[in-house]
Amino acid sequence: MTLTVVSSSKHFGGKLTKYSHPSTATQCDMVFNVFLPKIAAEDNVKVPVLYCLGGLTSTEDNFAIKAGAAMRASQYGLALVFPDTSPRNVGFPEAGVDQEVGYSAGFYLNATQTPWDKNFKMYDYIAKELPSLVAANLPIGGHGAMSIFLKNQESYKSVSAFAPILHPSVSHWGLHAFPKYLGEDRSTWKEYDTIELIKHYASEGKLRKDVTFLIDQGTGDVFYKDRLNTMDLVHAVKDLGIEDQFVVRHQDGYDHGYFFISTFVNDHIDHHAKYLGLSLN
């Protein structure tokens, strides 16, 4: 057991536990929260798991504390994993100065540029190390963010997102962070760009047909138009003729925060439960 319990609270009949562990991928200690429903927490019954990935400025706590997802998950008997969004305390000052590159801004990519390439391997951490660690240590049977799902379609059964960054190669956030993490060669950026990945997998016939992508986007979100590029996705999937697989809901007047997320989190849990074959208790 390489997991250390930081804290643990009973929650909706189950347990919300924060763990820390040394990470091979990021070469530092990482933390994550896990919600285990009662049958898993008390009786050690293996249950399916939903990975809930935070966005820019988030830690492992934001979604766990503010989204209100555990009620519905407890009703389905579904575990929730809330990973941190970046390495922490990596020892070089650049990691702590920019809200869009460094701590809380890992972009779930494997950095290739110094000084980021030693620790900022969040893709490997989220897609490989953490699921293995969770499966080996917790009563969770199997093992979403958009780009990780796309590159690992055999590992996940469903995906959904709230106000995701869909086209970072052309948005301010990507143009600011990707040169630092990945260098100036833009061909390397496509690997972490959801729209570019959809185009790539769809054109090669490698996009799973049995999965619907659920995306909620608030129209009152200040990042809606020029950072998240939601309409670029809508147009791209239409051009590819795969718009039936994408449910993009524009939620009138909602912003980018947790009051938006908690309002619609039950719909997302229902969406994943359908693919996992779960029903409400």
Place this chain on the structure above:
Amino acid sequence: MTLTVVSSSKHFGGKLTKYSHPSTATQCDMVFNVFLPKIAAEDNVKVPVLYCLGGLTSTEDNFAIKAGAAMRASQYGLALVFPDTSPRNVGFPEAGVDQEVGYSAGFYLNATQTPWDKNFKMYDYIAKELPSLVAANLPIGGHGAMSIFLKNQESYKSVSAFAPILHPSVSHWGLHAFPKYLGEDRSTWKEYDTIELIKHYASEGKLRKDVTFLIDQGTGDVFYKDRLNTMDLVHAVKDLGIEDQFVVRHQDGYDHGYFFISTFVNDHIDHHAKYLGLSLN
């Protein structure tokens, strides 16, 4: 309009808005959050309101962000007001050094001792000024913590509490804070002690018979035994023969945090809705 909007987000069809305003009672600027359900936020229809008072170390944000109360409140068409727990930035350093006296530790009392007596008038603020301000400025028709309810039984229709401090006159927290706020004369403490107030009103026949007190208490709460004095209440109401009016639920294994509160918040909203004559939409 003396209210200034600090922030506002759409939430469960309604609006969660943070306001600031100068306070006469506390002689400083105060902040509070309000959740208005859709009919109040959009159509200005007057709705009933539930006052959600935070505990030690809380601000106006804790209950609003972490408890998950707005979902059920939106279904009932019920407004929620989340006040701050103390004055802020009052200009004397003692207010910021002790977690149990000063900022975030107002105890909802009117302090009588210097330097606290100028600003720490939280009883007047919560029981008088804030309800008037809310009623005058927001589409809220009427106007709960235990002691405020008891002294204002004509102003509120129902009361409930999560892990309340029930007997501060004999618990560590009261023994630490009350001498500073109220002085050494213990007779002045009874006015802010729930159990003493219950004894007083019940013995005078002035405890409303048509109200049930709902209290949830986690048995895994580290403050359960010697700070909250839950069993003192259970014994006191039994001695008074009024135990039928007190539903004290010991929730097995739950602690003092928001994971406990969010688990049972729907039960509390249901409890208040019953007294307010509301039904789920």
